Amino acid sequence: MRIEVPREAERLGATLFYGVQQVYELDAGLVRGEAEALDRIIQPVAYEAIEAVCSAMAVVVPVRGERIKLLEGVLAGIPHACLVIVVSNSDREPIDRFTLELNAVLKYRRLTGKQVVVVHQRDAVLADALVEAGYEALLDESGRVRHGKAEGMLVATLLAALAGKRYIGFIDSDNYFPGAVLEYVREYAAGLLARHSDYAMVRIHWHSKPKIVREALFFAKFGRATVVTNRFLNALIGYYTGFETEVIRTGNAGEHAMTMELALKLSHASGYAVETRHFVDLLERFGSILENPSPDVLDQYVEVFQIESRNPHMHDISKGDRHIGSMMAASLGVLYSSPICPPELRAEIVAELRRRRLLRKDELPPAPTLYPPLERVDLEAFAEGVAGEPFTAALLR
Amino acid sequence: MRIEVPREAERLGATLFYGVQQVYELDAGLVRGEAEALDRIIQPVAYEAIEAVCSAMAVVVPVRGERIKLLEGVLAGIPHACLVIVVSNSDREPIDRFTLELNAVLKYRRLTGKQVVVVHQRDAVLADALVEAGYEALLDESGRVRHGKAEGMLVATLLAALAGKRYIGFIDSDNYFPGAVLEYVREYAAGLLARHSDYAMVRIHWHSKPKIVREALFFAKFGRATVVTNRFLNALIGYYTGFETEVIRTGNAGEHAMTMELALKLSHASGYAVETRHFVDLLERFGSILENPSPDVLDQYVEVFQIESRNPHMHDISKGDRHIGSMMAASLGVLYSSPICPPELRAEIVAELRRRRLLRKDELPPAPTLYPPLERVDLEAFAEGVAGEPFTAALLR
Known part of the structure; x- marks a missing residue:
């Protein structure tokens, strides 16, 4: 991979947001002896360095009824060195969809020797282990882990921690292009290699998203919800930096x-x-905005890298765009509900959502459901709770 | 890359056609110490082995007015280790499209250090050098290299030979997915690594080709022209093997x-x-079918690998499907015109083309224009003819 150094950055307290970085080559080779030239804005990232990060990374693939053909393509795209955690919330009845997924993944694992773990997020073993570990927040009234993609991602994060992984990445299971999946994981690795801090995040800015417009393809660059979310996040940062x-x-x-x-x-x-909350959470706790600083004062910066992928992002579009409105409301609700949101911005958010008919006159933007940080989980107790399960054996392989 | 060993093969004389091989992982890692297990049908291909092939490979990208944005994506997808030869037949007037391409590629080369050569196939220097080299077949009545993609590919093959490359691969310049380009080149390398012979070819069987059908995407697996071409090629082979x-x-x-x-x-x-002719040419000359064997009797088999890619093939579909008919007629014309085509197959070809209204009642299938093998070119004279050109300097870098 050959990638641009970030050209700009915004700093607020202990947070550091880097500008978008472009990718110039998907495969820069082993880069034997091609030294990092400090005066160059575009740097090679050696394959062996990327692989080293991959072997310390768990890639989480949340699944809920996506077509297994697509899941198999996603698995083919994830580098061999990664641990893959498929966390499913697919139906178990009337037809047991999960067992289909499990069998497909186990067959794939046998054929490739890749380390792939499959777990159903409603598995009672997980819920019981979370109770033992003192983290009941994830459970619903039935005593199982709540439905929802974010909840599956949190369970998978704990499993990755159990497996001793240093990094965790997320890849959707409805991606039509295994080559795009491979690219995302490499970009995760390239960003993580550039970090100076133990607290770092890499986010992918899609090159484009093909849409069908008048019987032809149009490569939309700007997601409709994302454009609005970004505008308000940038306004928030600008408010405090001036x-x-x-x-x-x-x-x-x-x-x-x-x-x-x-x-x-x-x-x-x-x-x-979930995704918008990352930014707001970082700013609330490490942005030095709130008068009572969080007890988690860091001795390091939190670095956020944003990398623009080269491949268009082509996922299952049969789901359509029904969720754009909900996504916008949820994302702006995160900002609105935060104590760091200035009143001017609150008013603008309400106006924006009303104008788009996503909010009735008497309504306020929805506050997100927040889970306490996973560092409160007693990992040893959790490990004990899931010991002996087939997925645990596969994790610790 | 992790790839299946071919399960079947057909042999005719000194030709060996392997069955389609499937890919299970785009990136199998450095595969340190993971030995080739002879009892396994799916084998890892180590990254370092792929890179070694890439550094001996020229990748030819024929261009004729494709959008430069797409060309840049294709360049980003080709592994750094390859020599890239962009051979353009774009217009030079009224607007000089070629200079736009040249500048874009030179900028890309400066930014990445990738070895990229750009040449216009109608450049008089090329034509003159071909005359000196005793290979005028490629020239038209104006004394320049003929228009046409195949002709550009032949010029680029000579340039790759000048650069001392051991392998040559072809990638179309209108591919929307750099990740698919990367995959194709790796599959070329994986196939070439599996060869036992100095005479080997790798051909990509596309996973699928997305089409817009009723405002949705349909992933067509079987190209309409290809299905027909394959049927007749298989009938030809079956005729002789029984x-x-x-x-x-x-x-x-x-x-x-x-x-x-x-x-x-x-x-x-x-x-x-051009593509169908590869098969027919191999069978004519090395298939031991004709009574007078060609003077090129080989001491080795010619191996043809067919690899099924994992990524859908998404190219510029604005060109539409106008060419399906011409492609079918040209492909079947190649078979029809060959001395190895049995009379029964000739009759079937004529019937097929008439049924599809690709042939009038009084017409015969079109015979292809054939160029003599490039080994007749005096490479030293050709090298002398292009010496001192900027593209030659870049080739020999």
Whole structure:
């Protein structure tokens, strides 16, 4: 991979948001002896360095009824060195969809020797282990882990921590292009290699998203929800720095990765709020904005890298665009509900959502459901709770 | 890359056609110490081995007015280790499109340090050098290299030979997915690594080709022209082996690579006939079918690998499907015109083309224009003819 050094950055307290970085080559080779030239804006990232990060990374693939053909393509795209954690919330009845997925993945694992773990997030063993570990927040009234993609991602993060992984990345299971999956994981690695801090995150800014417009393909660059989320996140940052900015481009980036240290420290949101919440959480706790600083004062900066992929992002579009409105409302709800949101911005958010008919006259933007940071989980107790399960054996292989 | 060993093969004389091989992982890692297990049908191909092949490979990108944005993506997808030869036949007037391309590529080369050479196939220097080299067949009445993609590919093959490359691969310049380009080149390398012979070819069988059908995407697996070409090629092979077969799946595969030894030995066709002609040429000359064997009796088998890519093939579909008919007629014309085509097959070809209204009652299938093998070119004279040109300097870098 050959990638541009970030040209700009915005700093607030202990947070550091880098500008979008472009990719010039998907494969820069082993880069034997091609030294880092400090005066060059475009740097090679050696294959062996990327592979070293991959072998310390768990890639989480959340599944809920996506076509198994697509899941198999995603698995083919993830580098062999990664640990893959497929966390499924697919139906078990009337037809047991999960067993289909499990069998497909086990067959794939046998054929390739790749380390792939499959777990159903509603498995009672997981819920019981979470109770033992003192983290019941994830459970619903039935005593199982809640439905929802964010909840599955949190369970998978704990499993990755159990497996001793240093990094965790997320890849959607409905991607039509295994080559795009491979690219995202490499970009995660390239960003994580450039970090100076133990607390770092990489977010992918999609090159484009092909849409069907008048019987032809149109490569849309700007996601409709993302544009709005980014505008308000940038306004928030500008409010406190005093400089207008466009630095944030990945307010709704589902494709992202982090160091385990950061993943355990964040307080994650559920639903469509999860990605936007990352930024707001970082600013609330490490942005030195609030008068009572969080007890988690860091001795390091939190670094957020944003990398623009080269491949278009082509996922299952049969789901359509029904969720754009909910995504926008949830994302802006995250900002609105934060104590760091200035009143001027609150008013603008309400106006924006009303104008788009996403909010009735008497309503306020929805507050996100927040989970306490995963660092409060007693990992040893959790490990004991899942000991002996087939997925645990596969994790610790 | 992790790839299946071919399960079947058809042999005719000194030709060996392997069945389609599937890919299980795009990136199998450095595969340190993971030995080739002879009892396994799916084998890892180590990154370092792929890179070694890439550094001996020229990747040819024919261009004719494709959008430069797409060309840049294709360049980003080709591994750094390859020599890239962009051979353009774009217009030079009224607007000089070629200079736009040249500047874009030179900028890309400066930014990445990748070895990229750009040449216009109508450049008088090339034509004059071909005359000096005793190979005027490529020239038209104006004394320049003929228009046409196949002709550009032949010029580029000579340039690759000048650069001392051992392998040559072809990638179309209108591919929307850099990740698919990367995959194709790696598959070229994986196939070439598996060869036992100096005469080997790798052809890509596309995973699928997304089409817009009723405002949704449909991933077509079977190209309409290709299905027909393959059927007749398989019938031809079955006629001589006595066993019906489906081994040929890549009768019209534009994405292909070969050893330089094989590229110099083939007699290439022009136009849409070029890819189908590969098969027919191999069978004519090395299939031990004709009574007077060709003077080129080989001491080795010619191996043809067919690899099924994992990524869908998404190219510029604005060109539409106008060319399906011409492609079918040209491909079947290649078979029809060959001395190895039995009379029964000739009759079937005529019936097929008439049924599809690609042939009038009084017409016969079109015979391809064939060029003599490039091994007849006096490479030293050609080198002398292009010495001192900027593209030659870049080639020999």
